[in-house]
Amino acid sequence: MQNTFWTSRRRDHLAGYLFVAPQLIGSIVFVFVPLGLIFWYSLHEWNVLAGTFEFTGPDNYDQLANDPKLGSVLTATGLFSAGLVVLNLSLALLLAVLLNQRLRGTVAFRTIFFSPVVVSLVAWTIIWGFLLQDNGGVNGLLQAVGADGPNWLRGETTAMISVIVVQVVKNVGLNMVLFLAALQGVPGDLYEAATIDGAGRWRQFRSITVPMISPTILLTSIITVVGSLQVFAQIAVLTQGGPGTSTTVLVYYLYQQAFQFHHFGYGATLSVLLFAIVLILTVVQWQMRKKWVFHES
Amino acid sequence: MRTRVLAAALAGLLALGTAACGGEDPADTGPVSLRMTVWTSNEAHLKLFTDIATAYKASHPTVSEIKFDPIPFENYTTTLTTQIAGGNGPDLAWILENSAPDFVNSGALADLSGKITESADLSASAAKLWTVDGKLYAYPFSTSPFGVFVNTTMFTAAGLSSPADMVKNGQWTWDNVVKAGATINAKTGKAGMVVRDFDYKSWDNLASVWRGWGAQAWSEDGKTCGFNQQPMVDAMTFLHKGIFTDKAFPGPGTTADFFAGQSAMTITQISRASLLKDAKFTWDLVPLPTGPSGKYAVIGQAGLGALKKGKHADVAADFLAFFTNPENSAKLAAYFPPPRKSQLTAENLAKTNPLLKPEQLQAVVIDGISTGVVKPSHIGQAELAQAVRAGLDPLWKPDADVKAVLDGVCSSISAQLAK
Numbered sequence: 001m002q003n004t005f006w007t008s009r010r011r012d013h014l015a016g017y018l019f020v021a022p023q024l025i026g027s028i029v030f031v032f033v034p035l036g037l038i039f040w041y042s043l044h045e046w047n048v049l050a051g052t053f054e055f056t057g058p059d060n061y062d063q064l065a066n067d068p069k070l071g072s073v074l075t076a077t078g079l080f081s082a083g084l085v086v087l088n089l090s091l092a093l094l095l096a097v098l099l100n101q102r103l104r105g106t107v108a109f110r111t112i113f114f115s116p117v118v119v120s121l122v123a124w125t126i127i128w129g130f131l132l133q134d135n136g137g138v139n140g141l142l143q144a145v146g147a148d149g150p151n152w153l154r155g156e157t158t159a160m161i162s163v164i165v166v167q168v169v170k171n172v173g174l175n176m177v178l179f180l181a182a183l184q185g186v187p188g189d190l191y192e193a194a195t196i197d198g199a200g201r202w203r204q205f206r207s208i209t210v211p212m213i214s215p216t217i218l219l220t221s222i223i224t225v226v227g228s229l230q231v232f233a234q235i236a237v238l239t240q241g242g243p244g245t246s247t248t249v250l251v252y253y254l255y256q257q258a259f260q261f262h263h264f265g266y267g268a269t270l271s272v273l274l275f276a277i278v279l280i281l282t283v284v285q286w287q288m289r290k291k292w293v294f295h296e297s
Numbered sequence: 298m299r300t301r302v303l304a305a306a307l308a309g310l311l312a313l314g315t316a317a318c319g320g321e322d323p324a325d326t327g328p329v330s331l332r333m334t335v336w337t338s339n340e341a342h343l344k345l346f347t348d349i350a351t352a353y354k355a356s357h358p359t360v361s362e363i364k365f366d367p368i369p370f371e372n373y374t375t376t377l378t379t380q381i382a383g384g385n386g387p388d389l390a391w392i393l394e395n396s397a398p399d400f401v402n403s404g405a406l407a408d409l410s411g412k413i414t415e416s417a418d419l420s421a422s423a424a425k426l427w428t429v430d431g432k433l434y435a436y437p438f439s440t441s442p443f444g445v446f447v448n449t450t451m452f453t454a455a456g457l458s459s460p461a462d463m464v465k466n467g468q469w470t471w472d473n474v475v476k477a478g479a480t481i482n483a484k485t486g487k488a489g490m491v492v493r494d495f496d497y498k499s500w501d502n503l504a505s506v507w508r509g510w511g512a513q514a515w516s517e518d519g520k521t522c523g524f525n526q527q528p529m530v531d532a533m534t535f536l537h538k539g540i541f542t543d544k545a546f547p548g549p550g551t552t553a554d555f556f557a558g559q560s561a562m563t564i565t566q567i568s569r570a571s572l573l574k575d576a577k578f579t580w581d582l583v584p585l586p587t588g589p590s591g592k593y594a595v596i597g598q599a600g601l602g603a604l605k606k607g608k609h610a611d612v613a614a615d616f617l618a619f620f621t622n623p624e625n626s627a628k629l630a631a632y633f634p635p636p637r638k639s640q641l642t643a644e645n646l647a648k649t650n651p652l653l654k655p656e657q658l659q660a661v662v663i664d665g666i667s668t669g670v671v672k673p674s675h676i677g678q679a680e681l682a683q684a685v686r687a688g689l690d691p692l693w694k695p696d697a698d699v700k701a702v703l704d705g706v707c708s709s710i711s712a713q714l715a716k
Contacts (some may be wrong), residue, residue: 049403132549
């Protein structure tokens with residue numbers, strides 16, 4: 001059967017479009033439309049209980065510029081992200097390098113470090129909430145070795161540290177696996193050559209390992225930065241933004257404004273801000289790759 | 298091969314399309330289906346509600362379904378408002394006292410005046426929170442005073458006289474409660490007094506303490522901050538000393554559950570008595586201790602409203618009237634102290650609260666409802682509550698400057714109060 005319209009080229013194209021269609025429809029319905037709506041809502045005052053929805057133009061953005069709490073919220077967000085990214089990436093890389101050696105038991109250790117990744121986030125956080133209580137497991141352990149632990153979730157600094165560490169321990173396994181995969185792709189002969197040339201272990205790590213896995217470092221850092229800006233469950237379960245407002249990060253503040261205080265319009269404005277921050281950081285990281293990412297194809 | 302690839306892609310697309318088209322709403326004209334959001338998931342409560350609903354459906358054939366939709370208590374108001382925002386609000390909803398002003402003043406609820414059967418029987422103090430300009434916007438189906446559950450086994454073991462005797466001898470005061478709590482904590486390591494659900498976050502539960510000093514979070518008209526006024530400073534100083542010096546209350550970050558035998562006393566509502574069914578210790582229920590300003594009582598409330606925006610607001614209000622009529626109100630009294638004066642007798646409540654004795658019910662519930670003050674609430678409560686919580690956080694440290702912290706609370710909320 002010969003069809004003049006459905007040439008093999010057109011059929012190929014159609015098949016391609018049909019294959020991407022489910023993903024495309026999903027993205028439109030669940031990403032682009034909500035994104036557009038967020039911008040639209042941010043120009044309105046929406047009183048859910050009274051059922052009013054009024055156009056207020058840039059009022060919410062004025063409020064954003066003059067919000068006395070925004071400074072502390074952005075500081076908390078920055079501290080959380082910086083702490084998380086630094087700790088997560090360095091720990092993940094360290095674990096990956098250690099577990100990349102052909103030693104007994106590495107498989108067991110890889111499993112142990114990866115297993116928190118598949119645990120439910122909320123269950124994980126609730127259990128840590130118990131462990132971090134004043135009379136909880138962490139302080140019990142510290143007492144066993146003669147140290148007197150602080151009341152972790154009630155001090156401003158210790159609460160922030162706790163939230164960061166709980167998140168790092170939860171997710172470090174994922175980055176570790178990505179690094180492991182990258183490490184195993186580094187050709188062994190490079191190390192042999194370096195050893196012959198007299199390079200020590202640190203030198204090999206700096207001059208061979210890091211450049212060779214730099215695309216993975218870029219990928220993990222983007223994922224981790226974006227993820228850190230979206231932290232919510234840990235804050236909601238462990239600290240509810242406290243003590244004071246020390247752990248009120250942007251997403252939690254947005255949730256409070258929209259869903260607890262019923263300022264949906266202002267909440268939408270805050271999510272526009274979050275979107276802008278994530279976008280800028282991602283673009284910056286992407287641009288910087290040219291400077292330090294090795295052998296990108 | 299190519300045809301097969303094309304077919305596979307098409308099949309995937311079709312499956313997606315079918316999934317997206319599911320769940321159509323039935324037409325508006327059909328039989329009426331009502332939904333009521335509640336925060337209890339207790340089977341006995343839900344069975345009682347369903348029985349009442351079944352009786353209503355029998356006499357109202359157009360109503361095909363009445364669904365009770367439990368939402369967890371912790372996020373109840375947030376979930377409810379999110380449902381309303383999403384255009385998926387219920388027809389009827391339980392409303393917590395702390396969000397009462399927001400709901401009642403917003404125009405979200407239908408006016409129930411003239412619809413409630415024998416409304417003259419409603420206690421005025423119970424209906425106050427739900428009434429604006431003489432119009433009733435929600436039926437106060439539960440008006441539950443706070444009392445103190447005590448573990449008498451622990452009191453005896455610590456060589457203390459029983460709380461019931463202390464009440465009888467006029468010694469049931471906050472000073473003596475703290476002494477007893479400190480003694481028990483020192484002797485047994487168990488917690489003394491726990492203000493249940495406070496957990497150094499839900500500060501409105503502390504009203505059950507500070508009312509003993511005559512303190513209030515804000516003035517009657519809601520315009521003036523009460524946190525830095527003398528009664529509150531005295532009450533909070535007392536509480537701070539009780540926590541950090543006397544150790545009569547468990548400190549921040551320490552949990553102790555009375556009902557699991559981890560504390561000697563707890564302040565909570567009588568509905569929690571059901572948790573004592575299998576208690577391994579002897580217990581009693583007594584009124585709140587006397588404070589420097591004398592005897593007092595504090596009430597937690599819940600209202601039931603019909604949402605104006607619902608598809609069948611009239612039917613919803615009609616069912617609400619049926620659900621709360623004298624006959625059904627008497628049944629609901631098994632779990633929720635009713636607002637109907639004629640039903641508020643100790644014998645009546647004892648019939649449905651087998652775990653509690655008539656004299657306990659008289660002292661805590663009946664006397665409490667007649668004299669009690671409702672927990673603090675205000676328009677914009679969630680935002681105020683958050684600001685107060687953040688403001689009070691520095692108080693929960695051993696070396697806190699009580700007056701300075703309370704001044705800070707007032708400065709962070711006074712602008713909002715004045716609105």
